[in-house]
Amino acid sequence: MSGPDTPVPVIDLDRVERNIAKAQAYCDQHGLRLRPHIKTHKLPVLAHKQLTAGAIGITCQKISEAAVMAASGIDDILLTYNIVSDSKLPALTQLIWATEHLTIALDNDVAVNLAGRAALQAGRELDILVEFESGKLRTGVLTPEQALTLAKTILATKHLNFAGFMTYPVSQVSGDWVSRAKDLFSKHDIPITVFSGGTTPLMWQAHEVAGLTELRPGTYIYHDRATVAAGAATLDECALHVHATVVSTPEPGRAVIDAGSKTLSSDRISPEYGEGYGLVLEYPEAIITNLSEEHGVLDVSACQNQPKIGERVRIVPNHVCVVTNLHDEIIFQRDGVVQGVYPVWARGKTR
Amino acid sequence: MSGPDTPVPVIDLDRVERNIAKAQAYCDQHGLRLRPHIKTHKLPVLAHKQLTAGAIGITCQKISEAAVMAASGIDDILLTYNIVSDSKLPALTQLIWATEHLTIALDNDVAVNLAGRAALQAGRELDILVEFESGKLRTGVLTPEQALTLAKTILATKHLNFAGFMTYPVSQVSGDWVSRAKDLFSKHDIPITVFSGGTTPLMWQAHEVAGLTELRPGTYIYHDRATVAAGAATLDECALHVHATVVSTPEPGRAVIDAGSKTLSSDRISPEYGEGYGLVLEYPEAIITNLSEEHGVLDVSACQNQPKIGERVRIVPNHVCVVTNLHDEIIFQRDGVVQGVYPVWARGKTR
Numbered sequence: 001m002s003g004p005d006t007p008v009p010v011i012d013l014d015r016v017e018r019n020i021a022k023a024q025a026y027c028d029q030h031g032l033r034l035r036p037h038i039k040t041h042k043l044p045v046l047a048h049k050q051l052t053a054g055a056i057g058i059t060c061q062k063i064s065e066a067a068v069m070a071a072s073g074i075d076d077i078l079l080t081y082n083i084v085s086d087s088k089l090p091a092l093t094q095l096i097w098a099t100e101h102l103t104i105a106l107d108n109d110v111a112v113n114l115a116g117r118a119a120l121q122a123g124r125e126l127d128i129l130v131e132f133e134s135g136k137l138r139t140g141v142l143t144p145e146q147a148l149t150l151a152k153t154i155l156a157t158k159h160l161n162f163a164g165f166m167t168y169p170v171s172q173v174s175g176d177w178v179s180r181a182k183d184l185f186s187k188h189d190i191p192i193t194v195f196s197g198g199t200t201p202l203m204w205q206a207h208e209v210a211g212l213t214e215l216r217p218g219t220y221i222y223h224d225r226a227t228v229a230a231g232a233a234t235l236d237e238c239a240l241h242v243h244a245t246v247v248s249t250p251e252p253g254r255a256v257i258d259a260g261s262k263t264l265s266s267d268r269i270s271p272e273y274g275e276g277y278g279l280v281l282e283y284p285e286a287i288i289t290n291l292s293e294e295h296g297v298l299d300v301s302a303c304q305n306q307p308k309i310g311e312r313v314r315i316v317p318n319h320v321c322v323v324t325n326l327h328d329e330i331i332f333q334r335d336g337v338v339q340g341v342y343p344v345w346a347r348g349k350t351r
Numbered sequence: 352m353s354g355p356d357t358p359v360p361v362i363d364l365d366r367v368e369r370n371i372a373k374a375q376a377y378c379d380q381h382g383l384r385l386r387p388h389i390k391t392h393k394l395p396v397l398a399h400k401q402l403t404a405g406a407i408g409i410t411c412q413k414i415s416e417a418a419v420m421a422a423s424g425i426d427d428i429l430l431t432y433n434i435v436s437d438s439k440l441p442a443l444t445q446l447i448w449a450t451e452h453l454t455i456a457l458d459n460d461v462a463v464n465l466a467g468r469a470a471l472q473a474g475r476e477l478d479i480l481v482e483f484e485s486g487k488l489r490t491g492v493l494t495p496e497q498a499l500t501l502a503k504t505i506l507a508t509k510h511l512n513f514a515g516f517m518t519y520p521v522s523q524v525s526g527d528w529v530s531r532a533k534d535l536f537s538k539h540d541i542p543i544t545v546f547s548g549g550t551t552p553l554m555w556q557a558h559e560v561a562g563l564t565e566l567r568p569g570t571y572i573y574h575d576r577a578t579v580a581a582g583a584a585t586l587d588e589c590a591l592h593v594h595a596t597v598v599s600t601p602e603p604g605r606a607v608i609d610a611g612s613k614t615l616s617s618d619r620i621s622p623e624y625g626e627g628y629g630l631v632l633e634y635p636e637a638i639i640t641n642l643s644e645e646h647g648v649l650d651v652s653a654c655q656n657q658p659k660i661g662e663r664v665r666i667v668p669n670h671v672c673v674v675t676n677l678h679d680e681i682i683f684q685r686d687g688v689v690q691g692v693y694p695v696w697a698r699g700k701t702r
Contacts, residue, residue: 082598087356247433
């Protein structure tokens with residue numbers, strides 16, 4: 001019945017350190033540079049652990065997120081986002097000043113133009129990666145020919161260097177795309193030094209992707225129900241548990257916890273991988289069938305023992321990155337003993 | 352192309368004031384007391400507008416949320432949540448001190464015991480409502496007989512007053528339940544002074560619920576795609592729009608905006624009410640088919656005009672309460688002119 005007030009995300013630091021070391025060892029073994037995406041933890045203290053272990057820099061999605069990391073003393077950042085609005089010019093210029101080496105990935109002319117203006121204002125050079133489509137159908141140019149046109153625009157823009165390619169998610173398909181692009185680019189004497197790919201679910205197969213130079217996993221530091229389902233981790237490697245309390249047991253077979261969508265998010269995983277909104281470690285047969293903002297409703301009819309009001313449970317979330325975005329603070333533990341309470345400084349940084 | 356940096360939630364203050372006035376007029380007309388749920392806006396400044404218009408107090412879900420409102424000078428608060436953990440005793444005691452009139456709704460003995468201990472520590476009396484089940488299958492006692500047992504425990508606890516019943520969502524069913532409970536309670540000489548029901552979708556039918564004394568709508572202040580779908584509002588009454596920017600148009604028929612699940616949440620609405628993760632006002636035929644954390648992918652193949660990179664769009668979210676929880680700041684406008692940028696003080700208050 002004792003422990004920190006709930007609901008609250010709790011990190012097992014030993015697991016975090018093992019996850020960091022394992023990913024670094026894999027990358028070292030295969031000659032890949034590791035550039036973790038910090039969107040999973042949003043904590044400078046853990047980004048610095050990743051760098052100390054051997055990461056060459058970090059990945060951020062948004063300028064405001066990168067600004068937090070830069071302010072904490074991190075000087076090599078890849079921004080994997082199209083920045084296209086004039087309203088972002090001052091913040092981007094400041095970010096260039098705040099870093100030693102900023103790289104931006106983009107897929108269009110407008111973003112090239114804005115990057116060029118920011119670099120000019122900052123009086124500094126920027127490395128640019130061209131993002132390409134590899135199955136997500138989100139952002140990214142479709143063909144090597146489109147990439148070539150964009151690379152030429154980059155090369156024609158003062159203060160910008162074309163450095164290579166970026167994609168998400170990375171898999172065999174992207175290796176083939178880059179091979180074709182390399183053939184095309186070499187005919188135009190444009191060297192490609194970076195091929196950066198993001199994934200946690202497929203990260204342990206990244207060495208099979210032809211030409212990949214840099215890996216950008218995010219979730220691997222904590223793992224979650226989705227990466228376990230994908231076979232990229234075991235349940236024992238999941239380093240973030242949401243601690244919650246049973247607040248109601250209105251009838252046999254139903255229990256309600258104080259973790260709803262404001263705590264766990266509404267993110268689901270594919271039905272073949274698991275039901276509900278997370279895995280309750282103490283009651284693996286329980287299904288979190290419904291979430292309101294502050295309530296999680298559990299079907300515990302398949303459980304031998306029934307949860308009692310006041311009892312604490314730990315939940316492995318479906319998608320851990322969105323969970324950390326919901327919480328202002330996170331607790332660090334070792335062997336169940338609290339080591340500190342950290343503000344999640346880079347949460348809510350959507351701009 | 353101009354306007355505040357995106358993504359950002361923007362409030363139309365005129366619409367907010369009309370929504371507040373309309374709900375208050377409805378309640379006044381039907382002799383209902385209005386006790387708005389502040390989870391929708393999470394802003395003291397708007398809670399005070401609701402009170403000035405005639406609300407008798409506010410509703411909060413969690414102690415930490417209520418503490419923000421109390422600190423802003425609001426002294427009549429209903430907490431509609433089972434508080435069962437000893438770890439919450441200090442915060443609950445403080446909240447009793449910080450308010451003139453605190454009421455707690457609960458459905459079990461453990462919560463009664465904790466409320467009694469907090470009231471004792473605070474040296475004050477607390478009003479208690481018994482929550483009952485009315486179709487949500489979340490929290491709440493099932494039968495009037497169970498409510499009677501719990502009411503007797505409340506009456507036997509020093510410093511606690513039994514004041515009546517609470518349910519969510521309120522509808523005709525709950526009126527019938529309360530009628531049966533009143534018969535039972537009158538045989539035991541236990542008066543029922545409060546019957547508090549929560550709903551926005553069914554709020555305009557609340558006067559048909561037998562015995563209802565108090566209405567606790569939340570979403571009505573902003574409305575969203577779900578309450579419009581339910582027939583409780585028109586699209587013109589939706590007061591919160593998420594402003595976003597088109598950041599990529601990789602191929603005809605696909606556009607990507609800078610609002611993903613960190614901005615809009617992953618909440619869906621029933622398929623019969625609408626597809627995707629929100630309604631794009633400038634492109635009503637567009638479907639927001641997929642959300643990543645920072646990207647929203649739009650299928651714009653049915654749109655006559657295609658969105659351009661850098662273009663701003665406004666989105667009516669599926670579920671507005673979870674959107675406000677994601678943002679540290681919110682912009683107020685009148686006639687499209689910014690009136691202020693407000694910190695969302697009660698966001699992230701899950702404990």
